[in-house]
Amino acid sequence: MLSLKFRSNLLLSLFVLAIILLVINVLIKSNYTATNSGEQLLDVKEIRQRFLNILDDFGIDDELIKESSSKDEFSGRKIPLVKIKLPEDLSIPEVLQDIYHSFAKDSLIFSSVEKVKNGKSTLALLKGRSAILQAEFNYVKNVYRNKGTIAFILKDIEPGNDLTEGLIESSAKLSVLIRPDSKYNEVLELIKENDKQFSILIDDDISEQKYKLGPAFSEKRVIAVVKTLVKDFSNATCFIIDDKSEFYNSPNRLIITRELNKRNIKLFTLSDFVNLDNIENIVESFGKVIENLNRDKGKVILLDETSYRVLIPEIKKYKKRGYKVLNSSQLL
Secondary structure, three states: OOOHHHHHHHHHHHHHHHHHHHHHHHHHHHHHHHHHHHHHHHHHHHHHHHHHHHHHHOOOOHHHEEEEEEEOOOOOOEEEEEEEEEOOOOOHHHHHHHHHHHHHHHOOEEEEEEEOOOOEEEEEEEEOOEEEEEEEEEEOOOOOOOOOEEEEEEEOOOOOOHHHHHHHHOOOOOEEEEOOOHHHHHHHHHHHHOOOEEEEEEOOOOOOHHHOOOOOOOHHHHHHHHHHHHHHOOOOOOEEEOOOOOOOOOOHHHHHHHHHHHOOOOEEEHHHOEEOOOOOOHHHHHHHHHHOOEOOEOEEEEEEHHHHHHHHHHHHHHHHOOOEEOOHHHOO
């Protein structure tokens, strides 16, 4: 039989052990709660910054964004409240769609209510039943994101190429520069069907006899060629002459200029455009062109089809920020 002293010591030891375990449990719970609270605060801060980054991606000026705080009804915590005034050229659904796609992977609940009467929309990002961020969207009258305008003219396209035809059939606003030749007839039909634009290139490499122009041609011959070009390509936006060609540096250039002016047809040189053809770092070069845009005067960019394809993601990014891509005829 266990002695009384041994049983007393055992009970005392068990009591002390229970106290120790209780203290450890309290400390663990306290640390766990503090950690969770810190993580929650970190989440709110991160989500707020990501939300503001989305607004910045749309080129919304800082003065149109007002930040304050709100109290979440469920948790009682303070959460960010962001009020945004959108320029008239940017729709609320467009911004909300981007927000949804950005936060869908975070398992956040996306709650939005639109008031049709005044166009105002409210947004709440929820984690469970608790709000993490609230936002209000409304439009501001007579404010537009006038960042600048650009247009694209593609050169050296390949007739019959599936990728080329895909570009022409796309919704992208672009113009095509072609050397006068019957081999482009099908391309011209496709351009017409898809409401695209085209311009005619005048240089030393025209091979088809009825369109060929040379520095030694007679005035009568030059005038006859101009009449044929104007007739066969009556829907051309303009004519563009290679200012490094022999024809340009001959007296015959004055004749074609005169004849086109008489018919109110615009004539430009290749040097009149921003040439991004065969540029090694075309993305960087394109970025510099965009940064130096004059809001009141757009730029027309000349480049080959391959370079244009490289720039498509960049074009989308700048369009999202408020830069406009127009048809070349709107800037010429």
